[in-house]
Amino acid sequence: AFLQGRLNTDQGAQFTSEAFTGALKEHGIRISMDGKGCYHDNIFVERLWRSVKHECVYLTAFEDGRHLKQALHRYFRHYNQTRYHQTLDYQTPDEVYYQQPMTLAA
Known part of the structure; x- marks a missing residue:
C-alpha cells in the first residue's frame, strides 16, 4: 500500500522487475518487501479483500467509478460497524477497537 512515498509488497516477480521498481524509484517512492515465504504478513x-470482492464487488454491476466508490464506502462502514466477525467472538471490528458497543445513527 502507498503511504507517504513508500510501497510495501511481497517478492512476486511482478514487484521485483526492473520496470516496476525503476518506475517507483523515478518518483521517489521507497520500496520495502516482505521476506521470502512470509505469506502471513499479508494474510489479514x-x-x-477477499471479503470485499465476494460480498460487494462481484455482486454489483457498477455504473462508473463514483458508483464503485460509494458502494465501497457503504461496504466498509458495514464491515466495521455492523458485520459480526466470528474471529472477533461475534463482535464488530469497531466494538473490539473501541471496547464498547457502537450505537449507529439511523
Whole structure:
C-alpha cells in the first residue's frame, strides 16, 4: 500500500522487475518487501479483500467509478460497524477497537 512515498509488497516477480521498481524509484517512492515465504504478513489484508470482492464487488454491476466508490464506502462502514466477525467472538471490528458497543445513527 502507498503511504507517504513508500510501497510495501511481497517478492512476486511482478514487484521485483526492473520496470516496476525503476518506475517507483523515478518518483521517489521507497520500496520495502516482505521476506521470502512470509505469506502471513499479508494474510489479514488478503482476507479483507477477499471479503470485499465476494460480498460487494462481484455482486454489483457498477455504473462508473463514483458508483464503485460509494458502494465501497457503504461496504466498509458495514464491515466495521455492523458485520459480526466470528474471529472477533461475534463482535464488530469497531466494538473490539473501541471496547464498547457502537450505537449507529439511523
